[in-house]
Amino acid sequence: MRKVAVVGAGMTKFARRALETPKELSYQASKAALDSAGMKLKDIDCVAHGSAPDAFDGIHQKGEYLADGCGGWNKPTMRVFVGGATGVHAIAHGWYHVASGLADTCLVVCEEKMSSAMPHAQAFFLTIFDAITERALGLNLIWIFALEMKRYMERYGYTKEDMALSAMKNKNQGLKHPASQFYGGNELTVEDILNSEVMASPVSRLDVSPVSDGAAAIVLASERTARRLTDKPVWIEGVGWCLDTAYWATRDLYYPRYTEIAARKAYKMAGIREPHKEINIAEPYDPFGYKQLHHMEGLLLSPKGKTVELLRDGHFDMDGNLPMCPSGGLLGVGNPIAAAGTLKLCELFWQLRGEAGERQVPGNPRLGVAQAWGDLMQVSSVVVMGINNA
Amino acid sequence: MDHKEFIRGGTALSEDEIKSGKIFVEEDALDCRYAWDTGVAIGRYLAELKKGKIIAKKTNCCDRIMIPPRMFCELCYRPSGAWTYVQDTGVVNTFSISNIYYDASRVPSGEPNPMPAVIEIDGASKGMGIMHLLGEVKPEDVKIGMKVKAVWKPESERTGSITDIEYFKPY
Amino acid sequence: MSKKVAIVGLGYSSFRTTSQDVSYREMIFEAATKCYEDAGGVHPQDIDAFVACSEDFMEGISIADEYVPDQLGAVLKPVQSITGDGLQGLASAAMHVLTGELDLVTLSAFSKASNVLHYANVVSYACDPTYVRPLKENPYFIAGLEMNRYLYETGTTEEQCAMVTAKNKGNALFNPTAAYGAKIDVKDVLQSDPLFSPLKYLDKSQDLDGAIVFLLASEEKAYQYTDKPIWIKGLGWATDTPNLDNRLDGMGDAVYARLAAQKAYEMAGITYPRKEIHFAELDDTFSFKELQHLEALNICSRGEAGKLLEQGVFSKNGDFPVNVSGGSLGVGYLHEANGLQRLMEVVLQLRGEAGKRQLDDVETGLAFAWRGIPTATGAAAVLSSRY
C-alpha cells in the first residue's frame, strides 16, 4: 500500500453565525491548510470535499457550489457524504485518492454553514427521517439521540450527572481552542449543565454541542512528496468505516456496533492489536456528552459499562493514560457538522507534531485515533494517525 | 510553529449587526415537493394501517417477522416471504420527554410534552421496533419495558399513514 | 497505474417513466440482485465496500446516505455516498480497489425523478442563492445561453443539433431499456416547442426512473466472478467554476470534459482517441451537448462534430458510433445514474451482449457524463475488454 501523509491543516473559527458564505469559509480553511504545508493551490492534484445536508443551505448540489471555494476550479473534485461522519470520513476519501496512485497530493476540505436555515437548522433535520413511515410524526433529531442516551444510561446504570461530567470536560477544554466560540471564556460546572433547560429528557441544553458555521481542511501527500515538504509528516496508519441498517428502531441503541467494526478495520490496517494500550490520544465524536463515552466503548478504548469509572478516575484527562478530545471537541469548539469532524483531524495533526500550544498533550503522543458518527445513529468513520518520533 | 496561525476567518456576527440591517441577506423559502412511491411493502403497510391493523413480513431465510415490512431480508439478501399480522401492542424499548417540537421551538407551558419512543411490536421478532409517540400517560410514569397499546384514529379519519395510530398508551 | 480494476457484474431495474409499483428500495434491490447474480452469485456480505451516488434534493431526503445499505445487502459494511454522477462514483470505487486494501466494491445509483414534483425548482436551488436565484428565472435559461454561445463559437447549426436528437431517438428503437425511442427527423425537432432559444423541446432529454448497480473487482479476484471482465483503463473527472459569470471559456466549450478526458486518456495511455477508442456513450442531456462533448473529448476538433455527424461518422454503422444506446435523448435522463447508463452500454457492447444494436469488433469504449445545469462537472472513463 502507498503510504499517505497529512502535511498541513487549517481551519476557520467556529461561529454561531458567520459573516462569510460557505464558499468563503471553505477558502479560508483551505488557504490556511495550504499555507501550513508550504504549498500553493497549483501543487494540489485533486480536491476531496465534504459537507452535510444540502437542506441547511438550501443549496442543491452543494458540492458543486462549494467547489471553487475548496480550490477545485479546473481540478478533479469530488464530494463525499456520510452524514455527520463526513468530517472524519473525508480523510478516507482523500486517502484513497492518493493511496490508489491516481493523485500525489489532495486537499481535503469540509464546510458547514448552519445559520442560513430559518428559523433553526433543527427544522431541516425532520427531512432526514423516513419520508413515509416516520416524518409524519413530526420528529426532532434530538429526540432520537435522547432515545439512544436513555437506552445507554439504562443499560449501565449511568446517571445524568455522569453524562454532564463528560460534557463539562470537553466544554472546559474547548476554552483553550482559539477556534472555539468560547475561547478564553469561563469554566462550567456539572451543576451548570444539570441545571440547563431540558430539551428532550435526558438531554439538556448544555449536553449538546452548539450549532455553528465553519470549515476545516487538511492536505494529504504521497510519501515521497511528504518527505520533501516536511520533516514531520503525520501518517495515515489506518482507516475504516461502517454503515448499519437504516431501520434504526430495530437495533439496540445501547452499543454502536458499527463503530466497533469501523475501528477494527482501521486498527487492522494500522497493525494495532491492543488499541487501548497502543493509542496515545483519542478524538471520539462528541456532539453530546454521552456520545464520546459511547464511542470510546465502540472504539474498544474503554470496556463496555466501565467508561464512566475511567472518566471519573482521570484516565481520559490531558495528563491521563488516554487523553480524550484534547481539542475540546464539538462540545467545546462548536459543531458545524462536517467541519467538526475535520476539526478532529486537525487536532491529531497538531498534537502529534507537538504544535497544539496550551492544549498540547504531554509525553510526545505518537499514535492517535479520530472518529465521527452520523446518519440515523448508524455510521462511523475512523482514522488512525501516527508520527515516527526519532 | 504554533497552530494558531492556521486558524483564520469565521467572523462571528452579533444579533445587533444582523438586526441593524448592516448585514444583507437574501431570503427564500424552499418549495420542493415530492410524491414518494411507497412501493409494495410499505404500500401494503399503510393500507393495513388504514384498516386499523399492523402488518409485517416473514422471512424464509432467517425466520424473522419484520416490521416495518420489507420485500427483502436485508441480512440474508433474499426476497421475503408471507405477510402476517402482528399485534397493535408492544413494549417501550426507550423513550424521551420533549420540551421542543421538530423545529426546536419550545412546547408552551400547559401544552402536553411530546413523548417519542421506540416500541417493540408484539408478534414481530425480538427487538423489531418502530418509532412512535406515547400518550394518555404522565411523563413521570413512563418506563422502559412498559406495555403499550395503539390508540387508533376513528376509521373515517384514517388516511393510510403512520399517524392513523395517534399514539401508544399503557394498558 | 500498476494495478488493474475490472467490472465483473452489472444489474439494472427496468427503466420506466413512472414506477409507482415499487419504492426506490425495491427498485434498487432488483438491480443489485441482478448484479450479484451476474457476478456468479456473489453474496453482498462478501463484498468489501459500497459506493452510492445521490443528491438529497433529488430524493427529497436529507442525508440520503442513511437509506443506502439495506437494499444493497450492505448492512454493517463500509458504505459511502458520492454526491456526484455515477462515473465519479466509478472513480471512487476504482480508487478503493487500487489502494490494494479492498478487492470487491459495489457501485450504485438510481433515479426516482417521477417522484420530484417541481424539478425546475430543485435545479434553481443549485444556482447561487444570493445572485442567480433571485433573478427568479427558470434555470433552463442557462442551457439556452450555453447552446447559443456554442453555436456562435463553432459555427455548428441548429439543424446539426436536431440531427443528434433524431439519431439518438432512432438508436433507442433498438434498445429495450429505452423509453423515448422514436422515428423522427430534423424537421420534427426544429418545429418542436421553443424552450429557451435556440433550445427546443426535442433538444432536451426527458426524465426516467431506474436503478443500476455494478460490481468492481481487483485483477486478482476478477476471474472468480466472470469470464468476461471489462477493464477500467482510464478515469478522469473535473470541475470548471460553478459561477456562471466567470465561466469564461466554459460557456461555449465544455472545459470540464476537456480536463476530465485529458486525465482519463493519460491514464489509459491514449494519444489518438478517435483511433484508439472504438465508440462512445456520452452525455446528451441537450442535443448540442453531444457535439460539444465530442469536441471537448478530443474525438474531433472544435466545430467539426456537426459536420462529421452529417457524414454519418457517429451513426451506429459509422466510423465512430456515438450513443448507440440512444443516450439520454433516447433512453431517458437518469440524473445521478446517467453516467452508469453510459457505462452499462459500454460494458454490454464490450461483452458482446448488446443484442440488436451490437457493434462489430469493438474492444475499447468511452463513457462520459456531465452533471447538468447549472454545473460544470464531468467524468470520463475508458474501458476495454482487453486486459
Ligand SMILES: [Zn+2]
Ligand atoms: Zn434473512
